Amino acid sequence: MAKMYYENEINEAALKGKKIAIIGYGSQGHAHALNLKESGFDVVVGVRPGKSFDQAKEDGVDVKTVAEAAAEADVIQILLPDERQKAVYEAEIAPHLTTGKALMFAHGFNIHFGQIVPPADVDVFLVAPKGPGHLVRRQFQEGAGVPGLFAIHQDATGQARDLALAYGKGIGSARGGLLETTFAEETVTDLFGEQAVLCGGATALVKAGFETLVEAGYQPELAYFETLHELKLIVDLMFEGGMETMRYSVSDTAEWGDYVTGPRIVTPEVKENMKAVLKDIQDGTFAKDWIKENETGRPRYTQYKEEGANHQIEEVGRKLRAMMPFIQEGKKKVVIK
Numbered sequence: 487m488a489k490m491y492y493e494n495e496i497n498e499a500a501l502k503g504k505k506i507a508i509i510g511y512g513s514q515g516h517a518h519a520l521n522l523k524e525s526g527f528d529v530v531v532g533v534r535p536g537k538s539f540d541q542a543k544e545d546g547v548d549v550k551t552v553a554e555a556a557a558e559a560d561v562i563q564i565l566l567p568d569e570r571q572k573a574v575y576e577a578e579i580a581p582h583l584t585t586g587k588a589l590m591f592a593h594g595f596n597i598h599f600g601q602i603v604p605p606a607d608v609d610v611f612l613v614a615p616k617g618p619g620h621l622v623r624r625q626f627q628e629g630a631g632v633p634g635l636f637a638i639h640q641d642a643t644g645q646a647r648d649l650a651l652a653y654g655k656g657i658g659s660a661r662g663g664l665l666e667t668t669f670a671e672e673t674v675t676d677l678f679g680e681q682a683v684l685c686g687g688a689t690a691l692v693k694a695g696f697e698t699l700v701e702a703g704y705q706p707e708l709a710y711f712e713t714l715h716e717l718k719l720i721v722d723l724m725f726e727g728g729m730e731t732m733r734y735s736v737s738d739t740a741e742w743g744d745y746v747t748g749p750r751i752v753t754p755e756v757k758e759n760m761k762a763v764l765k766d767i768q769d770g771t772f773a774k775d776w777i778k779e780n781e782t783g784r785p786r787y788t789q790y791k792e793e794g795a796n797h798q799i800e801e802v803g804r805k806l807r808a809m810m811p812f813i814q815e816g817k818k819k820v821v822i823k
């Protein structure tokens with residue numbers, strides 16, 4: 487089994503006393519900045535004027551422009567959207583990336599696909615929590631932690647590994663465990679997971695199930711509970727104790743579905759499709775397409791986003807969730823972008 491790093495074996499000395507600039511205050515940015523601050527580290531946030539800037543101020547964080555934060559920091563963590571990192575890096579960060587500083591990421595996209603090429607005399611590494619930023623924050627506050635990956639791209643000072651581990655501990659990820667990887671492995675597997683399984687595959691499965699029931703004449707509210715709401719409860723069981731715990735809690739009839747009906751849905755052809763998606767990610771086809779989509783003003787992204795928001799499952803879900811105050815309580819902790 488691969489070596490995991492946990493809190494008690496990590497010495498924070500390398501990072502203590504250093505100024506950490508968190509560039510961006512969105513999903514990951516707010517979580518890293520607040521968790522690090524509460525872990526006793528010296529944090530400054532760098533972000534453009536606007537919603538995030540105002541939020542950081544309201545949260546009591548020291549907030550400056552990107553250039554100012556980058557200039558005064560020893561460690562610069564870029565938590566901007568991947569597709570905007572290159573431009574902001576070149577204009578506002580690179581001029582302040584002097585010898586011996588550290589440049590960080592939470593995802594290897596821009597280094598792996600050659601969008602950002604840092605100078606050789608700085609450390610370059612990533613610490614990537616394996617979960618959405620709002621959960622990185624929420625779990626930290628609850629005394630838990632989202633596990634994370636770390637990878638070293640350049641170790642100019644000889645301290646990159648110690649810095650990465652201390653940073654991972656500071657954001658709470660060492661409570662769940664830190665696993666060492668490479669930029670290449672993190673980038674490919676993260677893109678594959680989100681595109682094929684977590685944010686692509688899972689939503690496609692849920693929508694197909696919902697549509698199948700509604701098109702067959704069943705009530706949309708019932709279809710919502712059956713295919714989306716209950717999925718969270720089933721995944722919670724798998725999260726807590728693996729598939730074994732899910733199988734223990736569901737009926738034997740439902741468990742039969744795991745063995746017999748599931749493979750009728752996720753057929754060997756689906757795995758072939760997954761392999762094709764993985765290949766596109768590995769050979770850069772996916773990255774090229776996403777970069778082009780952004781350079782041309784995101785026409786498909788904008789259209790799909792609107793279609794997604796107007797899907798019947800979303801309309802029904804909004805109404806049903808409004809009647810469940812306990813879910814509303816959870817939502818308050820998440821800033822909907």
Ligand SMILES: NC(=O)C1=CN([C@@H]2O[C@H](COP(=O)(O)OP(=O)(O)OC[C@H]3O[C@@H](n4cnc5c(N)ncnc54)[C@H](OP(=O)(O)O)[C@@H]3O)[C@@H](O)[C@H]2O)C=CC1
Nearest residue numbers: 510511512513514534536537538565566567592593618619
């Ligand atoms: N979302 C997640 O949970 C995960 C993300 N990651 C990685 O973390 C990184 C950050 O992603 P994520 O947290 O989703 O990003 P978000 O979209 O949530 O936040 C982006 C932040 O960058 C700011 N920003 C955008 N453009 C600029 C600009 N030109 N100048 C200054 N600030 C700007 C935004 O401010 P404004 O409000 O002004 O737009 C916002 O504060 C990415 O590398 C991503 O791959 C890794 C693991 C999980």
Ligand SMILES: CC[C@](O)(C(C)=O)C(=O)O
Nearest residue numbers: 616617618676680684685
């Ligand atoms: C699953 C989506 C993710 O990769 C993540 C939360 O890790 C992302 O980029 O947001």
